[in-house]
Amino acid sequence: MSKRRKNILITGGNFTNQGAYLMLCAAAEQIRSRWGAQPVIAMQTGSERAKRWVGLDSLLEFPKLRIRVWGGNPERLSGLRHRMPFVVGSEIDAVFDVSGFVFSDEWAHLDLRRRADDLIRWSDRGVPVVLLPQAFGPLEQVTEPVADLLDSCELVYARDPDSARFLKGAARSRSAYEKIAVATDFTTALAPEEPRGLSHLRGMVPIVPNWNIAKRAAARGGSKDDYMRNLQEIVRVLRAHDYEVYGLCHEGGGDADLLHTLAGTCGGMPVIEGLDGRQSKWLLGQAPFIVSGRFHALVSALSQGVPGLVHGWSHKYKWLSEEYDVSGLVMDPYENPNSVDTFLSRRLEEIQRIRESVSELAIMKKAETEQMWDDIEKRIEL
Structure with missing residues (x-):
């Protein structure tokens, strides 16, 4: 029996905001080169053409319809999978979040409770979650969802000392406090591509x-x-x-x-x-x-x-x-x-x-x- 391919889900990236796109590409490159794994994003994020350009598969879920396919035999849909590469929840081995700057009072209107719960759900199923370098805070209006998320994550990287300070202020335990580190933005090593005619x-x-x-x-x-x-x-x-x-x-x-x-x-x-x-x-x-x-x-x-x-x-x-x-x-x-x-x-x-x-x-x-x-x-x- 062949060994199953490993898959790492990238959350928070997209193809519209170019900062989010850069982070998506940077994370995907590292996933392939370091773990030999396949980068995956949500099915509703971007077109199939855009995903294939970056080399991404889709996670078979539709959160707005409350449809999440966690297990079962994905080979039952092998014909569809061949035309539109996808994985189901049970095939995800880790989650890397690249939200950039979401967990903050600035964006409290974006329903950060739901965003945090989506990541916590993976951790509750034994899938390690890493928050890659991003900005956080202030967190006065969104302390609870962020504190819950800190309890669940494997590693949390803040881009700057202020962000780390906001996170540590929200941490409920020593273990949550100690998993917070400061790291520079991780798109620094991503190679540029020369556009035509410019x-x-x-x-x-x-x-x-x-x-x-x-x-x-x-x-x-x-x-x-x-x-x-x-x-x-x-x-x-x-x-x-x-x-x-x-x-x-x-x-x-x-x-x-x-x-x-x-x-x-x-x-x-x-x-x-x-x-x-x-x-x-x-x-x-x-x-x-x-x-x-x-x-x-x-x-x-x-x-x-x-x-x-x-x-x-x-x-x-x-x-x-x-x-x-x-x-x-x-x-x-x-x-x-x-x-x-x-x-x-x-x-x-x-x-x-x-x-x-x-x-x-x-x-x-x-x-x-x-x-x-x-x-x-x-x-x-x-």
């Missing part, structure tokens, strides 16, 4: 907006118009320093709308849409520096030695900038545009020195990521 953008500065910054403006003492004026002034100053700019959409319609509005108010600029995360990562690696409000666009640039001017709206941006020693490049997205010129002009004088420092740190971060995977591999033996 090599002419080498050396230009990409502007990567984030509609969340505009959406949360009022709660942070600013306005959507303040954010747009800030971006307009950045474009003006960069052009005054002889940099060419273009817009790079890292996630869907909201970001694209901001970029087209910006282009219309700045005398026009190229706007690049429709790339996946690995293709965007290649473009970001060709820039002298970037301007970004998207976390994984910043990771993609910094991990290739490219500095980023940071527009952040949560603690994860603060800590990422500290990791790569670019705290001096963090900008308030709602700041008075009159101060942008002075701020940027000073930073641009130092950009080459900053690039050298970021390049050195990028090598270290990749090594840290490899060490994290080594530790997980020792703990999760399939």
